[in-house]
Amino acid sequence: MSRRDFIQKSTALAGGSYSLMLALGLLRPVEAHGFELEGSAGGQHVIILGAGLCGMTAAYELAKLGYKCTILEARDRTGGRCWSPKKGSASAEIGKALQIGQFDEGMYFNAGPSRIPHNHALTMHYCRELGVPIQVYNNVNEGAYYFSEGKGPLSNKKVRVREVHNDMRGYTTELLAKAMDQGKLDQAMTREDAQKVIEYLRAEGGLDIDKLYKASARRGYTEEPGAGNKTGKIADPHRLTDLVSSGLLDPDFYNVAEYTYELQMTMFQAVGGMEQIARALEKKVVAQLKTGSEVTHIQNTDTGVKITYKDKLGTHELAGDLCICTIPLPVLSNVNHNFSSDVSRAIDFTPYISTGKIGLQFKRRFWEEDEHIFGGITHTNNELTQIFYPSNDYLGKKGVLIGYYNFNEKAKLVGDLSIPDREKLALAKGTLIHPQYADEFEKSFSVSWHKVPYSMGGWALYTSETRNSHYQALIKPDKQVYFAGEHTSYLNAWMAGAFESARSVVSAIHARVSGQRLTYPVTGKG
Amino acid sequence: MSRRDFIQKSTALAGGSYSLMLALGLLRPVEAHGFELEGSAGGQHVIILGAGLCGMTAAYELAKLGYKCTILEARDRTGGRCWSPKKGSASAEIGKALQIGQFDEGMYFNAGPSRIPHNHALTMHYCRELGVPIQVYNNVNEGAYYFSEGKGPLSNKKVRVREVHNDMRGYTTELLAKAMDQGKLDQAMTREDAQKVIEYLRAEGGLDIDKLYKASARRGYTEEPGAGNKTGKIADPHRLTDLVSSGLLDPDFYNVAEYTYELQMTMFQAVGGMEQIARALEKKVVAQLKTGSEVTHIQNTDTGVKITYKDKLGTHELAGDLCICTIPLPVLSNVNHNFSSDVSRAIDFTPYISTGKIGLQFKRRFWEEDEHIFGGITHTNNELTQIFYPSNDYLGKKGVLIGYYNFNEKAKLVGDLSIPDREKLALAKGTLIHPQYADEFEKSFSVSWHKVPYSMGGWALYTSETRNSHYQALIKPDKQVYFAGEHTSYLNAWMAGAFESARSVVSAIHARVSGQRLTYPVTGKG
Structure with a gap:
């Protein structure tokens, strides 16, 4: 019996080729997502714009190969949208008063990504490789509510x-x-x-x-x-x-979110806040990192790139061989560059979603104590859209729930409110569902991503049409500049999009520099 | 506006009376499950038979009220079916070789109850009160498998x-x-x-x-x-x-388990093994506890009870005023007693389920690493019935999965096998689903509850007919003896049945002794 015959026979028997082939040593296990790069970095200097998950991952993987990297980050912190506001966190949205986080020590919420699908192999891989502990994000909870404002006999009721x-x-x-x-x-x-x-x-x-x-x-x-x-x-x-x-x-409540591939259980979150993933990456790239450095010009030159940025000390120019630009498109649109017209159009005309969340700290976890709700989501047809109950510190004393997580028109409406008025709205509408809000509320912190400098939106929105136009322009390098981030993936809004695109550009850059094609390990079926 | 009017109006507005009434201070929060007993214990001595969750909870609550309690437990350990075999755990089933747990340090599985429904308020209450940390038991996992042995095109496949x-x-x-x-x-x-x-x-x-x-x-x-x-x-x-x-x-796969009220997410387990709940209770009652004490006679006397038990030192008699008997019925059936004929029939003729589990320790968590399965259940139509993947230590190195969890005829068939043959069957059938078993398996530990001395079954099985006959005999005291345990509840097989029945008999005993009716706090809707 030939090996091929054996495999086919055994596959029929065991009912799936993948695990069997793994067991037979014919495939390498998915776990080994470690990047296998061969060839030399040739002393190249790669300038990376943005210290979000994508930028830091690219630097981390390039450094393993011997590339010289510099990461320029406009903010004073890393992580980008992967952010878990807590005591002392600062936010100055466009046209709004400065917010400084007032939560108690140890209290936080995930203002950006808050869920890891089990089938996002690279996100799971980096949690494993970076030693970030994870815990179940309880996306499915049959004990949460639907709350429909309206005139029916089940309206205005939990x-x-x-x-x-x-x-x-x-x-x-x-x-x-x-x-x-x-x-x-x-x-x-x-x-x-x-x-x-x-x-x-x-x-x-x-x-x-x-x-x-x-x-x-x-x-x-x-x-x-x-x-x-x-x-x-x-x-x-x-x-x-x-x-x-x-x-x-009605569509507000269509029971589909938990059926979606990415939202099917098992889901995870990083213990202590999703930004622990960013913190762990930051430790790996801290030597390459310049925070507080806002990019103003990106220039392809004959032989490399020239980046102009400003920091507390003034304006600087930095020359490199190659560049990875992870700046979100609505922000990049206001940076000077000499990109091709296709790229320029893609940058200027790819819309980003408006979206916002508010974290509400309560004196006690009344949703658990009074109502037996442990994690999960209450859906509404009003401005709140969703209430996320925390999937951590169950049975604890205090807790932060996400009082709204909304999109598009509802997010615009709420984003336009002043910071105190956002809190008022979240409390007024939330009280209809949880009258305990009145007694138990302590502090809030709200984020409207489309108003946040250096983000200016939740994530890129593509249609099948723009996938064929704008998107195609962005997934190729413009001379020495490579674009990366969730907006250059099919995993928009997910951290996995950042990780996948980081690998993709590292791979492309290394092929260009060393002439070596990368060996990606097999990624298992989700 | 009267208070009643106000409540009705506000209820209509807020869409649910419960939370509102809580908020208005008209109900006490469910969280406060603390027992509120009034009246005096009158120096009564209650002998409790069995140091499972029910017996220990009864002793714990009675001691709070000033009762003198003695708990007699036949085994050298407490917890009964609430047991998480680990390194050094011993099991001598009837007609089988002695098993001594060989798992690595820190490895275990829950041989008995392994899931806490979020709507089992008393189980959640005791975890909170006893300070037992909990974590999500991921009962729903869309990434696990169905595996059907058969002749169809999707048979014998994952x-x-x-x-x-x-x-x-x-x-x-x-x-x-x-x-x-x-x-x-x-x-x-x-x-x-x-x-x-x-x-x-x-x-x-x-x-x-x-x-x-x-x-x-x-x-x-x-x-x-x-x-x-x-x-x-x-x-x-x-x-x-x-x-x-x-x-x-086919019925083997009917997608209903996760729809069942008790199995709907969110579910929990105790961190470090479900027996941590028993360990925490044991600490509260250790002064009242005699382990290694097998009851042989239970006698109602004119004024109290007389219990005969044997331990290492010989046979003893213990007199008390009242008795709570939590001994499982198939075991109690072999204890001498002078109960009424109705009670005696109920004890002898209430069937218990045959059920078994095997814990399999593996060198690596291939189900996570190769197949992206994080917790949850694979269903089969063969003897395994189910494979439970661990809901703890995600991304860890080693792990123990439950290689089968079966019932009735399948459990009898597997229970009849020798201990090594149970392992062989679990591995042979499991390898059809996970060929990695061959390389990664290390050690097993199996439990067939219907073969376990002092348990002799999984849980009581009632029909609507026996609920009206046998069950009715058991939920009333027989003179000075009160029966308790999951078999005296409508929550059979669940830890909540043990907790609910413990409270129920404590309440009945205190009413008898003190003439005081107990004030139970409101239990919220699940």
Whole structure:
């Protein structure tokens, strides 16, 4: 039997080639994401613009290969959008009063990325390699709420996620099972297969023996079961028409977020705040790093690049062989450069999302203590859009929840408010859901990314059209300048986009300098 | 406006009476589960049989009230089924060779309860009160597998949970949306409402604009998206007929476990093993505790109870005023007693489930490193039934996974095997799913609860018939003897059943002794 035969046979047996091939030593394990670069750096100096995750990762990987790197960062801190405001954190948004974080010691929230999908292999890889401890981000919580402002019988009420999920599973499977039973659907299915699907639907929807959806413990109890004679009491389902008229089936609430590939459990966060990833990277590149250095000009020259930047001491010029520019496009749009017209257009016309979050510190974790909500998300159709409950320090005393996390028009509206008015809005709307806000609130900190200097937006938004135009201009170097960051990936808004693009440009640069193609280890299927 | 009016008005406004009433100080917060007992213990001596969670909790709460307690425990350890075998743990099942835990330091698995539902208020309460740190048990993981032994095209293969979930959501919503579109279903719904439901179905199933289910990123990629030109590649869905003929819609796989009220996220486990809860309770009752003391006779006398037990030194008699008997029924059935015939029948004829688990220690966490599986459950239709991946020490070096967790006939079959043969079976069947087992396996430890002395089963199984007969006999005292444990609750198999029943008997005893009814704090809706 040839090796190929063996593999094919064993694969059929074991039901998946990937693990088997790994086990047979034919593939290297995914864990080994360590970059395998060969060839010489040739004494090249790479200037990296921006000390976010992408810029620092590029410097970290290039340094391993012997490149000389300089990172210029406009802010006094690294990490970019990967930021976890806490006591003393400063924020001066455009046109707003300066905020200085007033949270207690140890309290924080993730103003930027707050979730790591388990299938983002590179993010997981760097947490492992950099020794950043992770913990589960509990994105799925059936005990959180839907809260729909409106005129229906279930409007302006807290409805547990589990009630909507299970009622809708019940009604839809009941309808479908009935239709299939009565042969009302044209299906390319044998009667026997249809019967199996019907049985599946009965289990999926929690239907009774007659395939009807009635009261179900899945949707929770009105009196919990206990010892002795406490059997537990179950309420009737919400009426389908009530769910519809109360807006709970509207797009605001479409139960899809947790179905999305990136948002499927298991999700993670860095222990102590997501910016711990940035802190760990910073330690690796601190020797190459110049913070407080705002880039004003980027020039391709005949043989290299010339970067002009200003810091406390004045204006400086820095010459290098190559450049990696990770500056977000709305910021880059206001930097002088001599890029090609295609690149220039891409920089000027790629929109970024408006998005904002507010962290609210409370005296006690009433969502846990009073309402049994441990992590997860409450969805609303008002300006808040979402409330994120913290996935850390469960059963602790105090806590910071994210009082709103909104996008687009809602984020613009809230972003336009003064800092105190944002807090007022978050409290007023939040109190409708959690009246405990009134007694328990302590301090807030809000971030509207489209108003934050050196960010000027949440993340790049592409259409299929601009993927073919602007995007194509940005994923090629403009002479000596390489563009990188989540905006040069298909993983927009995710930290993985930063990591993937850092590797991609490091790889491209090394191919150019050394003529060596890189060997990427196999990335496993998510 | 009267207070009642105010509450009703505010409730309508805030959409839920519970939190509001809490906020208004009209209810005490659920957090305050601290027992509020009034009245005197009157110098009564309560003998508690069994130092599992229920027995220790009863002693802990009675001691707070001034009762004298003695706990007799047959084993040399406390905790009963709440047990996390580790290095040095001993197990001598009936008819089996002695096992001594060989895991590395710090490695363990939860042989008994391994999950805390967020809605089990008392379990959460005791973790808080006893200072037991908790972490998320990741019961939902779309990245784990279904593995169906059989003859279908998807049999004997690893199929990611997300593929089955999303394909079935797609097919069923497509069928239903089509039927509704064509008016094929008789529904008490306006055309407008039906249209909203159809739009909901489109989102729920991930259907395209024509309401067809096609390739979807929700079910994962065959090539992950990344930077530059890595758009990501999506595979076609599995065919519905293939899912059916491969057994993936069979009862073995019914996608319901995570819909069940108790199994809905958020779930927790105690950091360092679930038995940390028992360890914390033990510290509170150590002065009342006699381990290695096997009860042989329980006698109601005219004025109290007389318990006979044997330990290393011989046979002893202990007299008390009252007794709480938490001995599992199959064990109690072999203890001499003078209970009523109803109670005696209940003890002898209430069946317990057969169930078993095996912990497998591996050199490396290949499920994370190679396959991106972080916690969660792989389901099979073979003897393994389930594989539980650990929800602790993510990204660590080694790990212990639960190689099978089975019930009833499958558990009996595996329980009948010798200890080495259980390991062989777990490895042989597990290797079909994870070929890495061959290289990475180190040590095992198996527990078949129906073979474990002083347990003799997993948990009590009641039918609606026996709830009305046997169960009723057990939830009343037999003269001076009160029965307690998960088998006297509606929360069978759960630690919460032990806690609820402990409180229930403490409450009943205190009412009898002091004539005082207890004030239970309000328990919030899960």
